[in-house]
Amino acid sequence: MVRSLTRLGRMLRSASLPVLFAFPALADSSVEIIRDNWGVPHVYADDVFGLYAGFGYSVAQDRLFQMEMARRSVLGQVSEVLGAEQLPFDIETRAMFDHASIRRQIEALSPDERDILRGYAAGYNRWLEQVLTKPDALLPKQFKEFGFDPAPWTEFDVAMIYVGTMAGRFSGYSSELGNAKTLAALEAQLGPDQAATIFDQILWNEDPLAPTTVPDGEQYQQKAAVDLPRPGQFAGLLDAGKLPGDDERPRASNLWIAGPEKTTDGSTILINGPQFGNFNPAYVFSIGLHGAGFDLTGNTPFAVPNVLFGTNGAIAWGATAGPRDVNDYYRLELNPENPQQYRKGDGWAEMRARPETFRIKGQPDVTTTVWESSYGTVGQIDAKDGTAYAFKRSWDGKEISTLMAWVNSTKAQSYAEWLGQAEKVATTINWYYADRDGNIGYVSPGDVPQRAKGHDTRLPAQPGKDDWLGIRPFSDAPKVYNPEQGWIANWNNRSGKGDSSDFEGTPWGSADRAVEIFSRLDAKEKLTPEEVWNINREISFLDINARYFVPVILAAAENLDPKSPRAELVEILRNWDGQQIRAEDGRATSPAVGLFQTWLDIMVQDVLIDDGAAIPAAIQYNRISRPAQLLNNALLAEKSGVPQTHDFFNGVDAAGRNEIILAALDKAAEKLTKQFGSTTPADWRIEIKQHVFETQNYLGIPQAGAAETLSLGTAMNRGTENNRVTFRNGKVEFCAVTPPGQSGFIDPDGKASPHYRDQLQLYQDFDCRVQALSRDDVEAAAVSRETISIAR
Structure with missing residues (x-):
């Protein structure tokens, strides 16, 4: 391998020439990198090229193999190193983006903005050159295990990491084909008229009872008229295969901000739990950037050049996946x-x-x-x-300008400046804001098409009839600044109420996990900083559906004989706190967990699925409360925000509904008795999954050796990492946890970096580590420093 690496060194120097010398020769950039006791690098440089060269250099030191596999994943080059079985993945990946378009966008950048990409690549390549000189000490062992060598990067590779892992992943989806297949299946089973009725109830356009991040009355848009599809229109999709862009977006990120009027000490607190999946090495990377107009500390998905979560001392920012229909x-x-x-x-x-x-x-x-x-x-x-x-x-051709708007937003000193960059964002994303003066804000930017009247956004469009008329103005984007309630929160719920064409056609309903955050923020007039932070622990183990249906069961059982078998089951649920905790034997600490989940499965089967075999396709969906939304609407009946034209309870009265609810509890007990071989409810403790950090990236491509899988405790419904930014008395503190650790490096002999997994316990304990911003604080936490010179 050393001989092949020598050849690679010649390749690297040759491949770097177009990147390093595409512009007139300038003086080398001097870069200083200081690392703290958690291995977090802080980069200091006087010019943009040098600053981002230090960024790329630092990430490469910690994540070289992970970066190489990410690059190949987003470029569709995995089969080149892992073999023909990865070719279908590569073909699908390459179809998503025209590389020539991305290159043209890069060439159109200003010199300073292009230096962000060029510098990052140059820094990566600088570290790779050092690896090539000492492969026996510096080459991550995974390269030997998988049998190939790292490759040099270009500015195009840096850009494509963002395009593939952020723009494509979080904006390149649509539920329209899946919806159309559901409608076609319903039509085949029930006929067009009844199918249309049920379709509207399981895939509605808008539920006015759905919780929104923009508070009621602070921004509202009138709902546009929508024509129903004609019967049989989409029958041809019944057997259609999956297409790129069909709905697979992640849905677990959360965020809440408490303004100074909401906290007991007058502090402003922003807490972000972005969910990218749980991986080893970590999906996110911590960094400080100081110089050339930047002065920030934060975290970001590894290898992307924009810092998604952080603070520059004047403002703080965060993000969750966007909901707008682009x-x-x-x-x-x-x-x-x-x-x-x-x-x-x-x-x-x-x-x-x-x-x-x-x-x-x-x-x-x-x-x-x-x-x-x-x-x-x-x-x-x-x-x-x-x-x-x-x-x-709608964002095709605007990927790189969106990336640069995100980069430039980290220099903003006010809400107006920050919002000015949000206006340049074409992809759908949720952005959040707080500042040292106690202001808090939110915007959901994105280039939403101006659609023709009658365009049903739930289903594939018709050319000509449904052609786009332009892009909706940024003034329409859901946004709020200093809401009266004193807080802002989101758990991938809907941004705001209004025009259904503004949002991706996934129903949001009154049963939504976001209520768990909302209710805690609203529980007291003021919260202590500890109470604001502890919301994360309180909601991470919850069965989100319990809030809506345990009360339903208790109400149905109100007149039960307290000595009846049903009453014993009801008491188990009455005494349950809704938490799903894993005991040392791997099973739930309470039988209520399995009893409730089994009851809900039976209710979905008996109430919903019995009305059409195609309905499971619509409700077996990775949004946690989706079955609960449908069942909750059916139970609400005329009080539901979605008109219940079709009666899933088949005409029974209130007493009949109560019997269905309690009969489902009987069936759940029978099923659990059979499963555990015991009539004693205390024995009905179902298995609870662990929180696992996978070694394949989110696209299913290896980014570490299979033996590097890590796990801990109970599976948590929380962010991949967590950030807490606190403004108090004019000062800012950034505290984060990014498990498993800052570094994924394992040397050729199998020795891991001390920062390989040193944040697992922090994560399990719902703790965080302070990450410095000021030079004095960086120096106080300094463990190592390195000064490098990088040629432009």
Whole structure:
């Protein structure tokens, strides 16, 4: 391998030339890197190139193998090192983004903004050069295990890490194909009329009772009229396969901000739990950037050059996944004489062919074709049926300007400056704000299309009829500043009420986990800082559905004979705190956990699924409260925010509903008795999962050796990491926990960095570590320092 690394060194120097010398020769950048006792680097430089070179250099020191696998994952180059079995993944990945478009966007950047990408790549390559000189000490052992060598990076690679791991992952989704398949299945089973009725109840446009991050009355938009689809319109999708962009977005990030009027000591506290998944090495990386107009400390997904969560002393910022509808599928009619043409107006338009070539380990190269249309990338081409589906993104061509707006927002000194950068963001994202003067704010930016009247955003659009009319103005974006309630919170719930076309077609309902945060913030007039922080612990183990249905069970059992078998089951739930905790034997500490979950499964089956076998496709969904939303609406009946035109209880009266509820409890007991071989409820303790840190990245590609999987305690419904920014008496404190640790480095002999897993206990204990901002505080925490010179 040393010989191959020597050759790689020559490749690196050659590959770096276009990056390092694309601009007139300038003086080398001097960079100082100080690391604290948790291994967190603070980078100091006088110019943007040097600052971001230090950034790239630092991440490479800690995450070289993870970075290499992330780069290959987003570029569709995994099969080159892992073999042909990864080719389908690479083909799908490459179809999502036209690399030529990304390169054109990079070339259009200002010199300073381009230096962010160029510098980052140069810093990465500088560390790689050092690795090549001492591979026996510095080359991460995973490269030997997987049998390939690291490659140099370019500014394009840096940009694509953001494009693939952030823009594509959190904005490149749509539920329209899944919704259409659900409607088609319902039509096939129930007929078009009843199918349309049930479809509207399980995939509604808007529930006015749904909790929103923008408080009621502080921003509101009138609902647009929506035409129902014609019967049978989407029957052809029943057997359609998955397409890129179909709905797989993460949904677990949370955030809450308590303003000075809400805290007992007048502090302003921003707490963010972004959820990217749980991985080893960690998905996020901690960093301090100081110089060239930047002065910040924070955390960010590893390898991206924008710091998503942090503070610059004047303001603090955070983020969760955005909910706005920035994509549409279009159902294309193909020319029966030429399936590479699609209907446009009264004629046919040619698809554009984009060839993509893939290198495969041990095999010849493979070339495929990606087809493009004016409605986006084309997939699911069915020449026999004469149809295809195109995926149109409003943010296409704006990925890099969005990245730069995010970078520049970290220099803002006020809400107005910060909001000015949000206006440049084309992807959908939720942004949050707090400052040293006690102001708090929120905005949900993104380029939402101005859609034609009657466009049903739940389903694939029709070319011509549903063509976009432009982009909605930023003034329409949900936003709030210093709300009267004194706090802002979100748990991937809806941003605000209003026009259904403004939001991705996933129903938000009155049963929503966000209520758990809202209710705690509203429980007292003022909260101590400890109470604000402890919300995280209180909600991480909750069965989110318990809030809505345990009271339903208790109400149904109000007149029960206290000596009846049912009464014993009811008491188990009455005495339960809703927590799902794992005991040392791996099972729940309370039988109520399994009893309630089994009851809910039976209720969903008996009340919802019995009305149509296609309904499970709509409710078996990774949003925690989705089945609860539907069942809750059915139980609310006329009080529901979603009109219950179809009666899932099949006409029974209140007494009949109570019997269904209690009968489900009987069935749950029978099922658990059989499962555990015991009629004693104390024995019904179901297994609870551990909190596992996987060694594959979120795309399923290895980023560490399989033996590096880590786990701890009870699985937690919380952020991948947690940040707490506190403004108190004009000063700021940033405290974070980023498990398993700052570094993923394991040397060739198998020795791990001391910061490889040193934050696991902090995470399990709901604690955090202070991360310095000022130079004095950085120096006070300093453990090591390094000064490097990087050629431009």
